[in-house]
Structures are given as C-alpha cells and as structure tokens.
Amino acid sequence: MTLVTDPAEPTAPRVAIVGATGAVGSTLIELIEERGLRYRELHLVASSRSAGRVLTVDGAKYEVQAIETFDFSQADVAFFSAGTSVSEKWVPVATAAGTLVIDNTIAFRMDPDSPLVVPQVNAHELDRRPKSGVIANPNCSTIPLVRLLRGVEDRWGIRHAVVSTYQAASGLGYTGVEELQESTLASLNGPDSAFEPEHFKPSLAFNVIPKIDRFLDSGFTLEEQKMLQESRKILGMPHLDVTTTCVRVPVVNCHSEAVYIECHEPVDRAELVEVLGGLPEVTVHDRTDLKEFPTPATVGSSDHVHVGRVRITQSNPRAFWLWLVADNLRIGAALNAFQIAEELLERGTL
Ligand SMILES: NC(=O)c1ccc[n+]([C@@H]2O[C@H](COP(=O)([O-])OP(=O)(O)OC[C@H]3O[C@@H](n4cnc5c(N)ncnc54)[C@H](OP(=O)(O)O)[C@@H]3O)[C@@H](O)[C@H]2O)c1
Incomplete structure (x- = not known):
C-alpha cells in the first residue's frame, strides 16, 4: 500500500x-x-x-x-x-x-x-x-517465522516446529554493530590484543554464541521463550509446539533461521513451495533450482522474507526443513x- x-x-x-x-x-x-x-x-x-x-x-x-x-x-x-x-x-x-x-x-x-x-x-x-x-x-526472529507458520498451519496443520536462529549483531542496535566491528579488528590484530566485550560475551568476533538475552530457570533463554510465547499469541494457537535455540552470529544485519516443521499430513515439496511463495512479501529462492539459497549478505536490506533449502525429510513425509533470511531492522x-x-x-x- x-x-x-x-x-x-x-x-x-x-x-x-x-x-x-x-x-x-x-x-x-x-x-x-x-x-x-x-x-x-x-x-x-x-x-x-x-x-x-x-x-x-x-x-x-x-x-x-x-x-x-x-x-x-x-x-x-x-x-x-x-x-x-x-x-x-x-x-x-x-x-x-x-x-x-x-x-x-x-x-x-x-x-x-x-x-x-x-x-x-x-x-x-x-x-x-x-x-x-x-x-x-x-520479537525480530518471531515475525518472519510466524509469517511462514501461518501458511503451513492453514494447509497441513503443524504438529511441532524446531528452530535454530542465526541472529545478527544489529539485533542489539548500533552498539552491537560497533562492538562486532571493534572486536573483529582487535582479533585481526592478533590473539594477544586486549578487547573486553561489553555486550556480546564471549566476544562475537569469529565466534557464535548460543545465548541471546538472559537465561531462565528452564535452561532456555528469554529470547527462546519469546519466540514460543509470541508465536502462540500471534497465531492464536495457545498449544503450538515451537522449540528454539537462539544463536548470535558475527553478521552485521539480517537474521537467519533453520526451521524444521512436522505436519499432520504428508507434504509435497512442489505444493509447499507454491504455498510459501504465495504468502505476502515472501520470496522462495529454490522454487526451481534446488541449489539457490538466500544469505544475509546477498539479500541485503529487503522487505521480503527470503526462503530456501526447502526439503521434505527422507525419513518422514510429513516433515520438512527450510532456511529463512529476513532483515531484522526492517521486517523484524x-x-x-x-x-x-x-x-x-x-x-x-x-
Ligand atoms: N535492533 C533490532 O533488530 C530490534 C528488533 C526488534 C526490536 N528491537 C527493540 O527496539 C529497541 C531499540 O533498539 P535499537 O536496535 O534501535 O537500539 P539502539 O540502536 O541502541 O537505539 C536506542 C534508541 O533509544 C534511545 N534511548 C536510549 N535510552 C533512552 C532513554 N533513557 N530515553 C529516551 N531514549 C532513549 C537512544 O537515544 P540516544 O541517541 O539519545 O541514546 C536511541 O535512539 C530495543 O528495545 C530493542 O529491543 C530492536
């Protein structure tokens, strides 16, 4: 509009x-x-x-x-x-x-x-x-996820979903981006260069950190809990089963997610690609060429949720994997x- x-x-x-x-x-x-x-x-x-x-x-x-x-x-x-x-x-x-x-x-x-x-x-x-x-x-990782879950739920019904996120430094605002840049420069100056991270601990440079926001008594982090609770509220599905591991990665902007969804019915890949590609402002990269996939660096600042690696699992025809990338500052x-x-x-x- x-x-x-x-x-x-x-x-x-x-x-x-x-x-x-x-x-x-x-x-x-x-x-x-x-x-x-x-x-x-x-x-x-x-x-x-x-x-x-x-x-x-x-x-x-x-x-x-x-x-x-x-x-x-x-x-x-x-x-x-x-x-x-x-x-x-x-x-x-x-x-x-x-x-x-x-x-x-x-x-x-x-x-x-x-x-x-x-x-x-x-x-x-x-x-x-x-x-x-x-x-x-x-939450910035919840928004692109629920946009895809809605389409899958309406067609096949979701039994459960398992998600791993790969979240960019800009999720923590300008200070996050600055710290990633400073820590990366410090690391390039050699292993002995003194850099004390303030926001990402341990340092995010050349690293991945499986903790975003604080730990809860459950062992999950608050970021992981947000994804569950918020997905349920937005989709109006109070019993939706989504379990998540949220990971910070040394990317400046755009969050990615590896998503596994098990449905109530068998899923046909061609139909799945049609359903996902028909959702508003969603681009499916491997519609015809299975080797095409989105990355934070290649989608850039974009107003679409980018999807690729759409695969029906070999052991369960009701389950599939996909990869998504979305600009956390814009879409998220x-x-x-x-x-x-x-x-x-x-x-x-x-
Ligand atoms: N970054 C993301 O991807 C993302 C996604 C979803 C939600 N959010 C949420 O959006 C919020 C802002 O995130 P951001 O990434 O934009 O952070 P940011 O780059 O650090 O910007 C923070 C903004 O808040 C202002 N601010 C800080 N303390 C303030 C205070 N006491 N009173 C009034 N203004 C104050 C800052 O103003 P000064 O210039 O005066 O310091 C600045 O304009 C956070 O709550 C974050 O959780 C962020």
Whole structure:
C-alpha cells in the first residue's frame, strides 16, 4: 500500500518516533521517506544525550527532543523503540495523553489488552483501537517465522516446529554493530590484543554464541521463550509446539533461521513451495533450482522474507526443513511497526 505524503493535510496523524537516533528509529525514518507516510507533524524523540541533534526527514530538518520534556499530547501515534525500561516508564505517559503507541520492546507483548501484531498474519486485531492504547510489535526472529507458520498451519496443520536462529549483531542496535566491528579488528590484530566485550560475551568476533538475552530457570533463554510465547499469541494457537535455540552470529544485519516443521499430513515439496511463495512479501529462492539459497549478505536490506533449502525429510513425509533470511531492522522491527500504522490508517483507526 502506498500512502501519499502530504504534511499539510489536516486529517493526517501527528507522529512521534521515540528512539529516533537508534538503529530501529533510523530505519523507521527511512521507511517514512520510502513509503510516503502521510503525517501532519513529526516529532523525533530520544534521550537527553541526543537532544538538540538535527535530523533530516523528507527534506525538512527536525531537532531531536529529550523524552523528559516531550509533550505526548502532540502525537496521535508514537513508535517506541528506545528499550524496554523506557517503554515501561513512558508508554503509560503517552497513552494517558491519548497517544496510540506501537511498541517495539518486550514490555507489552504478553499483555492481554495489547494486541501483538504481524499485519500479514493477524491484521484483524487492528479493526478497533486496543483498550490499553498499545499495539505491540513482536520479537525480530518471531515475525518472519510466524509469517511462514501461518501458511503451513492453514494447509497441513503443524504438529511441532524446531528452530535454530542465526541472529545478527544489529539485533542489539548500533552498539552491537560497533562492538562486532571493534572486536573483529582487535582479533585481526592478533590473539594477544586486549578487547573486553561489553555486550556480546564471549566476544562475537569469529565466534557464535548460543545465548541471546538472559537465561531462565528452564535452561532456555528469554529470547527462546519469546519466540514460543509470541508465536502462540500471534497465531492464536495457545498449544503450538515451537522449540528454539537462539544463536548470535558475527553478521552485521539480517537474521537467519533453520526451521524444521512436522505436519499432520504428508507434504509435497512442489505444493509447499507454491504455498510459501504465495504468502505476502515472501520470496522462495529454490522454487526451481534446488541449489539457490538466500544469505544475509546477498539479500541485503529487503522487505521480503527470503526462503530456501526447502526439503521434505527422507525419513518422514510429513516433515520438512527450510532456511529463512529476513532483515531484522526492517521486517523484524521497523517495517512491521510501519505496516501496523499503514493498516490503522487504512481502517481509519488512527
Ligand atoms: N535492533 C533490532 O533488530 C530490534 C528488533 C526488534 C526490536 N528491537 C527493540 O527496539 C529497541 C531499540 O533498539 P535499537 O536496535 O534501535 O537500539 P539502539 O540502536 O541502541 O537505539 C536506542 C534508541 O533509544 C534511545 N534511548 C536510549 N535510552 C533512552 C532513554 N533513557 N530515553 C529516551 N531514549 C532513549 C537512544 O537515544 P540516544 O541517541 O539519545 O541514546 C536511541 O535512539 C530495543 O528495545 C530493542 O529491543 C530492536
């Protein structure tokens, strides 16, 4: 859907981006320009560290405002991507001022009064304004996964799914990317070069780390638990069996996932490829050539979920593997949030 940019239009919403200087916030600004969001006013908000910084959007200059002094009654809709503690503190302030919040953090995802939305899967949740005033944006690895699970569930029914993720450094924002670059340079300088990682431990350079977010008593990590709980909520399948190992890899941007799904019925590969390729904004690379596959470096910044390595397992005709790659900053965060806003505008909910 393309919306016409017309800041002068009196019915267009007043928009705030909280976390405008961060990786997700900057991607939202790119999307506003690329997709031509209609807005009457735009407010860029971050911490006091960035207050006064000037950013350009659609050719106009905007001064970044500190959240402490921002008046949320100036915004009809606010995109929050400034961390969970910021959302916990400031989203209630925004909703009390009448602002509809689209939140990118974990703060409201499991709140029963806040829908958790992937527009390609459960846009119907946007038919009415939520009681809480908050629409939650899911975890960056969950979004591309549920977009594929929806199609598989509707055709064959899912018995269970097993997923391993390969998550990029940008999942931790600009600081994650910087630390990957610094640690890689340090490693190239020799094994004795002193580099103390702050975010990825042990260092991510030339390494993979099977731990994202904190450990829970179950032995799973919070990231792994998010993928299970959020998939169930988005798909409306409270008993869905998805088990995950989440791994950080030394890739700058784009998360990948190896996905094993066992269905209730035998699956034909040709039909599976048709079903997956027919889902909105999904590209299947090995439709005809089994040797074609997507990688983070080759798909680049893309608005599609990329799929390859689609294989029916040799021992079980009801089960198959696939590989997916999706831009975590766009599909996994900013684009999903943006598409929620587009759906709201289309419905007149905003
Ligand atoms: N990166 C991803 O792939 C991804 C995917 C899904 C969800 N998310 C979530 O989105 C959020 C932002 O992630 P990111 O990757 O954009 O991080 P980031 O690059 O570190 O950016 C953080 C943003 O939050 C602002 N901020 C930090 N502390 C603040 C405070 N106390 N008050 C107001 N603003 C504050 C920063 O502003 P300053 O410039 O002033 O520091 C910056 O604009 C996180 O909650 C993350 O979990 C990220």
